[in-house]
Amino acid sequence: MAPTKAPDSSRRSDRSRRAIHDAALALVTEVGYRRTTIEGIAARAGVGKQTIYRWWPSKAAVLMDAFLDLAGRAAEDAGAGSGSGAGSGGTGEPAPGIPDTGDLAADLKLVLRATVDELNDPALEAPTRALTAEGIVDAKLGAEFVHKLLDPQLALYVTRLRAAQEAGDVRADVDPRTALELLIGPLMHRWLLRTLPLTHAYADEIVDCAVGGLAPRA
Amino acid sequence: MAPTKAPDSSRRSDRSRRAIHDAALALVTEVGYRRTTIEGIAARAGVGKQTIYRWWPSKAAVLMDAFLDLAGRAAEDAGAGSGSGAGSGGTGEPAPGIPDTGDLAADLKLVLRATVDELNDPALEAPTRALTAEGIVDAKLGAEFVHKLLDPQLALYVTRLRAAQEAGDVRADVDPRTALELLIGPLMHRWLLRTLPLTHAYADEIVDCAVGGLAPRA
Amino acid sequence: MAPTKAPDSSRRSDRSRRAIHDAALALVTEVGYRRTTIEGIAARAGVGKQTIYRWWPSKAAVLMDAFLDLAGRAAEDAGAGSGSGAGSGGTGEPAPGIPDTGDLAADLKLVLRATVDELNDPALEAPTRALTAEGIVDAKLGAEFVHKLLDPQLALYVTRLRAAQEAGDVRADVDPRTALELLIGPLMHRWLLRTLPLTHAYADEIVDCAVGGLAPRA
Amino acid sequence: MAPTKAPDSSRRSDRSRRAIHDAALALVTEVGYRRTTIEGIAARAGVGKQTIYRWWPSKAAVLMDAFLDLAGRAAEDAGAGSGSGAGSGGTGEPAPGIPDTGDLAADLKLVLRATVDELNDPALEAPTRALTAEGIVDAKLGAEFVHKLLDPQLALYVTRLRAAQEAGDVRADVDPRTALELLIGPLMHRWLLRTLPLTHAYADEIVDCAVGGLAPRA
DNA sequence: TCATAAGCGAGACGGTACGTCCCGTCTTTAT
DNA sequence: ATAAAGACGGGACGTACCGTCTCGCTTATGA
Numbered sequence: 001m002a003p004t005k006a007p008d009s010s011r012r013s014d015r016s017r018r019a020i021h022d023a024a025l026a027l028v029t030e031v032g033y034r035r036t037t038i039e040g041i042a043a044r045a046g047v048g049k050q051t052i053y054r055w056w057p058s059k060a061a062v063l064m065d066a067f068l069d070l071a072g073r074a075a076e077d078a079g080a081g082s083g084s085g086a087g088s089g090g091t092g093e094p095a096p097g098i099p100d101t102g103d104l105a106a107d108l109k110l111v112l113r114a115t116v117d118e119l120n121d122p123a124l125e126a127p128t129r130a131l132t133a134e135g136i137v138d139a140k141l142g143a144e145f146v147h148k149l150l151d152p153q154l155a156l157y158v159t160r161l162r163a164a165q166e167a168g169d170v171r172a173d174v175d176p177r178t179a180l181e182l183l184i185g186p187l188m189h190r191w192l193l194r195t196l197p198l199t200h201a202y203a204d205e206i207v208d209c210a211v212g213g214l215a216p217r218a
Numbered sequence: 219m220a221p222t223k224a225p226d227s228s229r230r231s232d233r234s235r236r237a238i239h240d241a242a243l244a245l246v247t248e249v250g251y252r253r254t255t256i257e258g259i260a261a262r263a264g265v266g267k268q269t270i271y272r273w274w275p276s277k278a279a280v281l282m283d284a285f286l287d288l289a290g291r292a293a294e295d296a297g298a299g300s301g302s303g304a305g306s307g308g309t310g311e312p313a314p315g316i317p318d319t320g321d322l323a324a325d326l327k328l329v330l331r332a333t334v335d336e337l338n339d340p341a342l343e344a345p346t347r348a349l350t351a352e353g354i355v356d357a358k359l360g361a362e363f364v365h366k367l368l369d370p371q372l373a374l375y376v377t378r379l380r381a382a383q384e385a386g387d388v389r390a391d392v393d394p395r396t397a398l399e400l401l402i403g404p405l406m407h408r409w410l411l412r413t414l415p416l417t418h419a420y421a422d423e424i425v426d427c428a429v430g431g432l433a434p435r436a
Numbered sequence: 437m438a439p440t441k442a443p444d445s446s447r448r449s450d451r452s453r454r455a456i457h458d459a460a461l462a463l464v465t466e467v468g469y470r471r472t473t474i475e476g477i478a479a480r481a482g483v484g485k486q487t488i489y490r491w492w493p494s495k496a497a498v499l500m501d502a503f504l505d506l507a508g509r510a511a512e513d514a515g516a517g518s519g520s521g522a523g524s525g526g527t528g529e530p531a532p533g534i535p536d537t538g539d540l541a542a543d544l545k546l547v548l549r550a551t552v553d554e555l556n557d558p559a560l561e562a563p564t565r566a567l568t569a570e571g572i573v574d575a576k577l578g579a580e581f582v583h584k585l586l587d588p589q590l591a592l593y594v595t596r597l598r599a600a601q602e603a604g605d606v607r608a609d610v611d612p613r614t615a616l617e618l619l620i621g622p623l624m625h626r627w628l629l630r631t632l633p634l635t636h637a638y639a640d641e642i643v644d645c646a647v648g649g650l651a652p653r654a
Numbered sequence: 655m656a657p658t659k660a661p662d663s664s665r666r667s668d669r670s671r672r673a674i675h676d677a678a679l680a681l682v683t684e685v686g687y688r689r690t691t692i693e694g695i696a697a698r699a700g701v702g703k704q705t706i707y708r709w710w711p712s713k714a715a716v717l718m719d720a721f722l723d724l725a726g727r728a729a730e731d732a733g734a735g736s737g738s739g740a741g742s743g744g745t746g747e748p749a750p751g752i753p754d755t756g757d758l759a760a761d762l763k764l765v766l767r768a769t770v771d772e773l774n775d776p777a778l779e780a781p782t783r784a785l786t787a788e789g790i791v792d793a794k795l796g797a798e799f800v801h802k803l804l805d806p807q808l809a810l811y812v813t814r815l816r817a818a819q820e821a822g823d824v825r826a827d828v829d830p831r832t833a834l835e836l837l838i839g840p841l842m843h844r845w846l847l848r849t850l851p852l853t854h855a856y857a858d859e860i861v862d863c864a865v866g867g868l869a870p871r872a
Numbered sequence: 873t874c875a876t877a878a879g880c881g882a883g884a885c886g887g888t889a890c891g892t893c894c895c896g897t898c899t900t901t902a903t
Numbered sequence: 904a905t906a907a908a909g910a911c912g913g914g915a916c917g918t919a920c921c922g923t924c925t926c927g928c929t930t931a932t933g934a
Contacts, residue, residue, distance in 0.1 A: 574688075
């Protein structure tokens with residue numbers, strides 16, 4: 001039952017960690033997730049394979065960390081920027097949250113448009129797709145993905161929607177989690193399956209319908 | 219354009235084709251998609267590897283055909299059965315369509331509940347997840363997946379929603395494709411990401427919200 | 437015990453047989469014996485694989501027949517030509533035999549020089565090497581090779597050497613088979629193992645030594 | 655000139671190397687060269703295929719090394735043993751050489767009889783035939799075979815024959831390489847082609863004739 | 873202060889699966 | 904019935920990676 005020796009993370013090389021992150025993201029974007037290999041990442045990062053195996057259990061885990069790191073750095077760069085939008089990852093920074101101007105539809109459109117932009121960002125598309133796909137098939141990884149990346153953003157929606165409920169813009173008997181999926185679900189569906197192009201207009205349309213459906217009965 | 223040599227499909231062994239389908243589905247269900255190998259499928263089907271490579275370009279393609287075949291056979295078995303629901307695949311048979319009782323919400327609930335049941339069916343879950351995930355990462359395969367498996371069912375929704383538009387239950391300025399995604403999107407989101415359990419109650423809730431949002435303004 | 441059906445050789449296509457011979461020889465010369473395949477021979481000959489399997493038990497057997505055919509045709513072409521030499525194959529034709537001018541050494545030099553020329557002929561080298569090598573490893577094939585190709589020529593030596601024994605040029609207690617190998621053995625050794633170039637001068641040297649060794653003691 | 659990547663031979667596993675040698679020799683003896691496969695060797699040696707491909711370019715090369723190793727170990731075991739004879743390989747040890755008792759014929763008979771015994775040794779026959787045959791067809795391999803295995807022994811003959819020339823037992827104008835082939839050629843010819851059984855008597859006969867032919871004219 | 877033990881680069885190792893090439897058999901169609 | 908064509912079950916090929924395991928080589932304490 002001895003845990004086979006836990007590596008001492010205080011001695012970990014930050015240089016290598018970053019190089020591995022960068023190599024992983026670059027390779028996934030360049031050659032796709034399937035053709036990205038641990039050996040390839042190690043070679044590209046100028047790192048021994050063991051250094052990867054020492055700190056991560058799988059290729060997907062490497063990519064996940066790399067992605068979290070990327071999101072974290074992006075958030076840092078953004079600084080006090082306003083509409084950071086969804087998908088920015090849940091890293092420590094004081095997540096900006098969804099604005100509350102009193103106009104629910106307008107607020108949601110702002111955020112959903114930002115999400116559309118992110119999903120259409122070529123630098124993020126490949127790793128995001130890879131991680132999502134992996135999580136769909138591998139429940140354990142999927143749970144981690146949801147917990148670390150998705151939940152933090154979704155919580156923002158829950159907050160805003162609760163506020164809307166209190167303001168009387170949304171029926172009290174609707175679960176905010178359901179309301180949120182009414183917004184995010186269609187977006188993700190179109191993006192994941194590539195059925196039709198993902199545009200701001202589409203985001204607006206979804207928001208209009210969803211907000212209408214969530215509003216209290218006349 | 220000559221792809222090196224096209225095999226003569228009239229001489230194809232039906233016996234082998236079926237054995238490969240069965241083996242592929244069984245293995246994906248038993249050991250998961252990643253651990254399902256072409257060699258494994260060939261061995262299980264009692265077939266030479268080349269017989270697989272001769273007719274399919276990839277593991278995913280094999281599974282796709284196997285799944286289409288399964289859906290086709292299921293549809294055949296169902297025959298004139300009542301509410302076969304979504305997910306039954308688009309094979310030639312006179313697809314049953316979504317009932318039109320005049321009560322849009324009730325009709326959609328019926329179909330969405332059936333879809334929920336299918337997604338929760340342990341025999342279908344693994345291959346469906348595998349194919350969806352593969353399609354998310356591989357655009358070509360994804361297009362095929364959407365075209366062969368998804369579109370045929372979605373067309374049924376489009377039909378029903380157009381009828382609803384004519385009946386005045388849905389605003390005329392809403393694109394039926396968007397309306398449809400308002401229903402399917404949340405369901406798939408929850409199923410794919412496993413954020414929360416997928417239940418009939420959830421389907422009903424989605425339908426209620428969506429139908430409300432799609433209805434003409436008061 | 438039924439011999440699985442003996443093909444009717446009277447209906448055999450001569451056209452195909454020749455095409456197969458030619459293809460086999462050409463391929464062996466061009467790409468080497470190892471890389472020559474039955475499929476390749478069939479394709480090159482414009483023939484179905486089964487046509488080869490019907491009439492020959494192995495690749496080596498095809499090549500052997502092809503080689504015999506080649507030797508036969510060469511002998512035919514040569515017609516009444518004098519010094520056909522060794523290696524001409526034992527096909528029906530009235531094999532010319534080794535001349536008997538009374539000068540044993542001179543007669544043998546003539547024949548051995550011809551053999552040297554044949555072994556150095558680039559058109560014959562590859563198939564001869566291939567068949568010899570195959571026979572070295574496969575005893576059954578080797579026996580056939582010796583019986584069909586080698587023995588007929590060696591018999592000529594035996595005849596000439598017996599005549600020499602009667603003429604008193606060779607000791608009576610020497611087995612002509614041994615005497616013959618004293619001449620052929622060194623030649624073949626140098627050719628097979630490529631230790632040194634195979635020349636007329638070498639043939640002469642061998643003959644001189646061998647004839648000296650075979651002569652009656654002074 | 656960089657051949658894609660040279661493995662670091664200082665880290666090579668000696669255990670694996672030996673296991674591969676043993677497996678190769680065993681398989682060639684048991685099932686024959688043609689049916690010996692790299693996969694089979696790897697499996698029998700308990701080794702990954704890549705470990706073979708990393709260090710050898712072909713099946714024949716593996717067998718060659720295995721054979722050299724075998725000869726080397728045999729020579730070591732023999733130690734200061736007397737007439738080890740030909741075929742013992744040219745490994746570093748102070749090769750015993752051919753005795754020089756003054757009686758050339760007797761000395762050569764001793765050595766040639768030993769060679770006959772070696773060629774008839776069932777443990778050595780299969781690999782020796784396989785290597786020889788492979789070398790006949792593949793010039794590169796053949797050169798290696800001659801250089802590493804054959805030349806060292808032939809050098810012993812050259813030495814002894816030069817001594818015989820100085821002693822006046824052999825004509826001075828005969829190339830020792832030719833003289834040597836007069837002895838070895840017939841032996842190899844009979845063994846390779848299996849024309850007749852290879853016996854001590856035959857070796858003696860060859861020596862008598864050859865020594866007679868090499869002797870100065872009366 | 874310096875041995876000593878960790879992380880590290882490198883890469884050999886026993887393996888699994890890949891996708892390809894042929895094997896020898898069998899079946900189909902045409903002559 | 905032979906022949907051309909080629910699909911089939913099978914086996915081996917040589918390659919690419921997997922995850923584990925030594926190797927020397929730094930680096931960074933803690934005895």
